[in-house]
Amino acid sequence: MTDDIEGAVKSFILKEFLPGEDPAELTDATPLITGGVLDSIATLKVVMFIEETFGISLQAHEVDSEHLDTIAQIAQLVRAKKS
Amino acid sequence: MLHIPFGRAARQYPDHVAVIEPGKGSISYRDLDAVSDRVRDRLRADGVGPGDRVGLCLHKSIDTVAAIYGILKLGAAYVPVDPGAPPARNAFILNNCAVKLAVIAARFEDHLRAELEKLGTMPSLFVLADTGAGAALRHALDEAEAKRPAPSTPTATPAAGELAYILYTSGSTGKPKGVMLSHENAVSFVDWCSEVFAPRTSDRFSSHAPFHFDLSILDIHLPLKHGATLVLVAEDIGKDPVRLAPLIADHRITCWYSAPSILSLLAQYGKLDRYDYSALRLVLFAGEVFPVKHLRVLTKLLPAPEYFNLYGPTETNVCTFYRVSLPIPDERSVPFPIGKVCSHLEARVVDDRGRELSRGDEGELCIAGRGVMQGYWSLPEQTSRAFHEDESGRRWYRTGDIVVEAADGDYTYLGRRDRMIKRRGYRVELGEIEAGLYRHPSVKEAAVVAVADEEAGHRVKAFLSCRDAKHPSLVQMKGFCAQNLPLYMIPDEFVWCDALPKTSTDKVDYQQLKAMA
Numbered sequence: 001m002t003d004d005i006e007g008a009v010k011s012f013i014l015k016e017f018l019p020g021e022d023p024a025e026l027t028d029a030t031p032l033i034t035g036g037v038l039d040s041i042a043t044l045k046v047v048m049f050i051e052e053t054f055g056i057s058l059q060a061h062e063v064d065s066e067h068l069d070t071i072a073q074i075a076q077l078v079r080a081k082k083s
Numbered sequence: 084m085l086h087i088p089f090g091r092a093a094r095q096y097p098d099h100v101a102v103i104e105p106g107k108g109s110i111s112y113r114d115l116d117a118v119s120d121r122v123r124d125r126l127r128a129d130g131v132g133p134g135d136r137v138g139l140c141l142h143k144s145i146d147t148v149a150a151i152y153g154i155l156k157l158g159a160a161y162v163p164v165d166p167g168a169p170p171a172r173n174a175f176i177l178n179n180c181a182v183k184l185a186v187i188a189a190r191f192e193d194h195l196r197a198e199l200e201k202l203g204t205m206p207s208l209f210v211l212a213d214t215g216a217g218a219a220l221r222h223a224l225d226e227a228e229a230k231r232p233a234p235s236t237p238t239a240t241p242a243a244g245e246l247a248y249i250l251y252t253s254g255s256t257g258k259p260k261g262v263m264l265s266h267e268n269a270v271s272f273v274d275w276c277s278e279v280f281a282p283r284t285s286d287r288f289s290s291h292a293p294f295h296f297d298l299s300i301l302d303i304h305l306p307l308k309h310g311a312t313l314v315l316v317a318e319d320i321g322k323d324p325v326r327l328a329p330l331i332a333d334h335r336i337t338c339w340y341s342a343p344s345i346l347s348l349l350a351q352y353g354k355l356d357r358y359d360y361s362a363l364r365l366v367l368f369a370g371e372v373f374p375v376k377h378l379r380v381l382t383k384l385l386p387a388p389e390y391f392n393l394y395g396p397t398e399t400n401v402c403t404f405y406r407v408s409l410p411i412p413d414e415r416s417v418p419f420p421i422g423k424v425c426s427h428l429e430a431r432v433v434d435d436r437g438r439e440l441s442r443g444d445e446g447e448l449c450i451a452g453r454g455v456m457q458g459y460w461s462l463p464e465q466t467s468r469a470f471h472e473d474e475s476g477r478r479w480y481r482t483g484d485i486v487v488e489a490a491d492g493d494y495t496y497l498g499r500r501d502r503m504i505k506r507r508g509y510r511v512e513l514g515e516i517e518a519g520l521y522r523h524p525s526v527k528e529a530a531v532v533a534v535a536d537e538e539a540g541h542r543v544k545a546f547l548s549c550r551d552a553k554h555p556s557l558v559q560m561k562g563f564c565a566q567n568l569p570l571y572m573i574p575d576e577f578v579w580c581d582a583l584p585k586t587s588t589d590k591v592d593y594q595q596l597k598a599m600a
Binding site for chain 2 (some may be wrong): 018020022025026030031032034035037038039040041044046060061063064
């Protein structure tokens with residue numbers, strides 16, 4: 001388990017969905033779902049990654065662009081679940 | 084006429100539940116009939132008449148179903164747009180077919196209005212505060228009624244050739260094109276569905292596809308012809324197998340219809356063994372090839388229902404069908420045939436000069452009959468190219484799909500003759516993606532190729548050259564595409580080149596790009 005949630009999620013997204021991208025282009029505020037970076041299958045893979053990596057379980061209604069559209073939002077959700 | 088069987092069912096089964104909107108509410112046949120009558124009257128009072136087009140920019144909801152029947156009852160044609168698509172695309176569509184009025188949810192109004200103004204057009208807008216369980220539509224009708232009462236107007240009985248709806252599909256020139264479907268087209272298809280799937284009043288049909296997608300014609304109009312119930316699946320849940328799997332079980336859905344991609348996801352991620360699917364009797368899929376390995380997993384998890392592979396472009400709706408025999412042998416890897424031609428249509432296979440081929444020869448599948456579209460809205464040349472006439476002058480729609488007919492009459496799909504692909508069930512012209520990419524100020528050249536992919540149907544790879552010294556980042560390009568193209572058209576990969584490879588005639592060398600992909 002890692003404490004650097006933003007870093008872990010960013011590394012995963014860069015490796016899986018933005019191969020070759022300059023890491024500086026993906027910030028904590030980059031729109032992921034509404035910005036076309038994650039489609040529905042990619043979103044599902046991110047959810048599986050954070051559930052396994054951080055030992056949490058997301059509710060079905062949390063899997064959408066309102067909760068997961070940026071790395072900052074994802075990290076906030078993970079922290080809320082872990083606390 | 085498409086709306087008449089619903090009216091008959093409403094009189095026969097007034098207390099049956101017509102539509103369920105999970106988590107929001109439901110509506111009986113009696114009430115859906117009454118609300119759609121009010122929509123008919125309101126539209127008439129607002130200046131819409133028989134033969135006009137009426138746009139719909141709404142999320143899937145009871146409100147939307149009521150609006151569709153209201154439009155049909157007036158004798159007008161409905162034009163559903165994807166509320167999640169870029170507003171400029173939706174404005175183009177509404178302007179292209181000159182809708183007299185659009186029923187729209189308030190959340191989409193500002194952006195759409197701005198784009199319509201840019202085009203110098205402004206149809207009347209009937210704005211709903213939101214959508215859900217029909218409440219917003221009723222409220223909007225009440226408010227309009229208080230300001231200006233709408234007198235009752237009779238339900239129309241349009242001629243068979245009058246338009247019932249226009250569905251826009253991806254166009255190779257970069258602009259979507261409107262497929263014009265008449266009442267006869269739609270009714271002949273729905274009647275065929277009745278014959279083959281024998282709906283019962285106890286059935287619960289899924290509505291998984293968006294309403295701007297041709298699968299919605301079966302979803303909406305088949306159950307509501309027969310006193311059965313339609314269960315609406317919200318767009319966000321429809322993409323998420325984790326939430327979708329319990330919804331199908333909890334709502335005791337009996338007839339499921341969708342593109343194969345979500346069924347593949349359900350088989351892989353839906354944890355289907357946790358839920359009770361004993362009500363499910365039919366699983367219908369259409370829109371793309373279902374990879375056999377995923378279909379096998381699904382049918383092992385859910386062995387009881389009958390499985391049908393339905394095939395057909397928007398221009399004909401379903402034109403062939405194939406019942407999958409279970410169990411699927413472990414050694415089978417080739418996709419199933421698209422099957423036999425539907426009874427309301429005729430099929431023939433032709434060569435590139437339009438000459439009919441013998442059974443067993445590979446060629447283009449052409450379809451004639453009552454279900455075939457009238458043409459593309461205000462595109463006479465494309466319409467003309469889409470058909471060929473036989474010796475007797477009969478028009479045959481050219482599907483663009485290369486098939487072969489087996490001795491038993493089953494057709495097998497082999498590929499395309501052009502640059503159209505299927506992606507998550509959506510039809511995509513690669514030329515439309517290229518046109519979208521060219522809108523980026525840094526893009527000098529753009530060419531797109533598709534690579535077969537088991538999960539998505541196809542992966543799309545864009546090859547680009549840049550006007551500037553430094554090309555935009557991947558994140559910037561994806562973000563740009565999200566603003567300019569429907570999400571299912573965003574390329575998976577972007578490759579920047581100094582210049583795109585060319586043929587000896589200085590055209591983009593797609594063969595070389597395919598080799599590079």
